[in-house]
Amino acid sequence: MGFSESDIGEQRGRVVVVTGANSGIGFETARVLAERGATVVMACRNPDKGEAAAAQIRALAPAEGEVALLPLDLADLASVAGFARAVRERFDRLDLLINNAGVMMPKRRGETADGFELQLGTNHLGHFALTGALLELVRRTPGARVVTVSSLAHRMGHIDFEDLQWTRSYKRMPAYGQSKLANLLFARELGRRLAAAGADTISVAAHPGYTATNLQNTVTAFKLFNPVVGQSAARGALPTLFAAVSPGLQSGDYFGPGGPFELRGRPRPAKVSQRAQDEAVAARLWAVSEELTGVRYELAASSPPATTTG
Numbered sequence: 531m532g533f534s535e536s537d538i539g540e541q542r543g544r545v546v547v548v549t550g551a552n553s554g555i556g557f558e559t560a561r562v563l564a565e566r567g568a569t570v571v572m573a574c575r576n577p578d579k580g581e582a583a584a585a586q587i588r589a590l591a592p593a594e595g596e597v598a599l600l601p602l603d604l605a606d607l608a609s610v611a612g613f614a615r616a617v618r619e620r621f622d623r624l625d626l627l628i629n630n631a632g633v634m635m636p637k638r639r640g641e642t643a644d645g646f647e648l649q650l651g652t653n654h655l656g657h658f659a660l661t662g663a664l665l666e667l668v669r670r671t672p673g674a675r676v677v678t679v680s681s682l683a684h685r686m687g688h689i690d691f692e693d694l695q696w697t698r699s700y701k702r703m704p705a706y707g708q709s710k711l712a713n714l715l716f717a718r719e720l721g722r723r724l725a726a727a728g729a730d731t732i733s734v735a736a737h738p739g740y741t742a743t744n745l746q747n748t749v750t751a752f753k754l755f756n757p758v759v760g761q762s763a764a765r766g767a768l769p770t771l772f773a774a775v776s777p778g779l780q781s782g783d784y785f786g787p788g789g790p791f792e793l794r795g796r797p798r799p800a801k802v803s804q805r806a807q808d809e810a811v812a813a814r815l816w817a818v819s820e821e822l823t824g825v826r827y828e829l830a831a832s833s834p835p836a837t838t839t840g
């Protein structure tokens with residue numbers, strides 16, 4: 531049968547942050563962890579949508595852990611810093627940081643408040659800055675994990691260090707692919723650095739295959755496919771939940787749906803593309819991300835400085 535929601539044990543006493551928790555996979559992830567008694571911090575950019583989703587989860591998990599809503603706009607580094615500060619002030623532990631929020635393929639090139647291309651800025655750089663700002667709290671928590679949500683689309687991704695922000699010519703699909711490849715490179719590089727630092731924290735990744743959510747609203751063809759190909763958001767959240775709670779995982783592990791082409795089904799180890807295994811590119815992306823965000827991690831580098839381009 532494989533992993534299902536009912537395999538997820540008690541989470542009471544644990545504190546969890548889920549980015550983009552008001553919708554789709556993030557909502558289902560937050561719901562399940564709240565139902566198991568975790569204190570769930572829903573990190574949302576839109577207060578009205580966030581409040582409505584939090585109320586829904588509180589109604590589904592009434593007697594369980596606290597469901598808190600804190601504002602986070604990943605497309606604004608000041609908001610990321612403010613959110614991390616609020617979490618550090620309010621909680622003395624962070625068992626799970628779930629880097630889930632994302633945007634996909636806006637028709638026109640957009641920019642974050644800090645001038646990054648919208649998909650790289652939101653999906654990767656925002657989460658890079660967030661994780662850096664919360665890592666000390668995570669590392670202080672025994673058995674904590676960082677879970678980063680990537681995509682099948684990472685396989686079409688390529689990190690173009692010559693034009694990371696798509697200023698020359700914007701192509702929405704490769705730009706999304708680059709951002710989701712960045713997610714997986716980041717998750718694996720973070721894992722190597724945590725291991726090199728002797729940390730007990732691990733960094734793992736997941737993808738939801740094809741899951742019908744609001745993510746597809748930007749692409750008409752995908753929206754039309756949703757009822758045919760898309761699995762439910764509750765199903766799509768299972769690889770994330772598996773990565774978050776299964777015992778015996780190691781940094782760098784990556785999970786996705788186990789059905790044909792990893793599009794749907796129960797979680798199992800997912801295919802990592804060759805480019806996502808490139809440690810030189812991962813180390814270079816890390817250095818560039820520190821430079822761009824101004825967030826520096828105090829962890830040992832696991833690879834020598836990269837010399838390759840692209």
Ligand SMILES: NC(=O)c1ccc[n+]([C@@H]2O[C@H](COP(=O)([O-])OP(=O)(O)OC[C@H]3O[C@@H](n4cnc5c(N)ncnc54)[C@H](OP(=O)(O)O)[C@@H]3O)[C@@H](O)[C@H]2O)c1
Binds near residue numbers: 556573743
């Ligand atoms: N659905 C799929 O088939 C699929 C496939 C591969 C990977 N993924 C990945 O799964 C993750 C979740 O996506 P989903 O399918 O659940 O889509 P979704 O329903 O559209 O949810 C995305 C969430 O991210 C939030 N978000 C977007 N920009 C943000 C920002 N600047 N700051 C904070 N939050 C922001 C959204 O907030 P608003 O509601 O305010 O917009 C929403 O809560 C994404 O990383 C996506 O790339 C999804």
